[in-house]
Amino acid sequence: MSSIQEFIRTIARLRAPDGCPWDKEQDHKSLARYLLEESYEVLEAIHQEEPAKLKEELGDLLLQIVLHAQIASEKGDYDMEAIAAGINAKMISRHPHVFGEKKLDSAGAVVTQWEELKKQEAKNNGEQGSIIDSVPRALPALLKSLKVSEKAVSQGFEWRDFDELWQKVMSEIEELKEALAMEPGPERQKEVELDLGDVLFCMVNVARWNKLNPEESLLVAIDKFRQRYKKMEELSERPLNELSKDELAQYWQKAKAEFSQKS
Secondary structure: OOHHHHHHHHHHHHHOOOOOHHHHHOOHHHHHHHHHHHHHHHHHHHHHOOHHHHHHHHHHHHHHHHHHHHHHHHHOOOOHHHHHHHHHHHHHHOOHHHHOOOOOOOHHHHHHHHHHHHHHHHHHOOOOOOHHHHOOOOOOHHHHHHHHHHHHHHOOOOOOOHHHHHHHHHHHHHHHHHHHOOOOOHHHHHHHHHHHHHHHHHHHHHHHHOOOOHHHHHHHHHHHHHHHHHHHHHHOOOOHHHOOHHHHHHHHHHHHHHHHHHO
């Protein structure tokens, strides 16, 4: 049998009456957190550009998928074969320019066609909701913002050019400054929250215009900060919370300089 078939049998054995107590106790809801965690570990491995690490993390993610498939199979809902058959059929139907006669010559045209096919499928299934409703509510905020923006753009709701978008960013920042200057209180808190959200959403669109994923960009920035902060801890002979602001700034610059030399 193939490695995939063997792995499916392994998971079925773990879920058997005489299998692993932990695996037998799991259901779709209890496994949900692990699916999210493993997805982010895959993303981290991609950023680290380590093929061996990525292979390992993809295996961990596959474990979660096969576990969910096994649970469904035990209930008589579907199995791994049905999952593979369903996604295979979807890929063929969503790519008529590859498996049919239609021809497309750009990635943008493919994305537009994809969204139109999804709308038609939803209509055929009696789903008449907004295209925005197709964005999962459980997504992280930055990624969710990107998906919402992409859905709107797929219907023609887009800035005329990048300069217009950048002017909107500057306008939202000014509104945030005005909110921050208000007298402290519930009203100020509400305005700051709304205006900060507007700034962040605009920056998501800046990322989209430059073909960047804001979620991944932020993860890269966080990783860079972590590395520099850890270097500060290594360089300092005292705990960082005992240093003055000037001393902290000096160590930060040293840490930045060290990483600049490595790159």
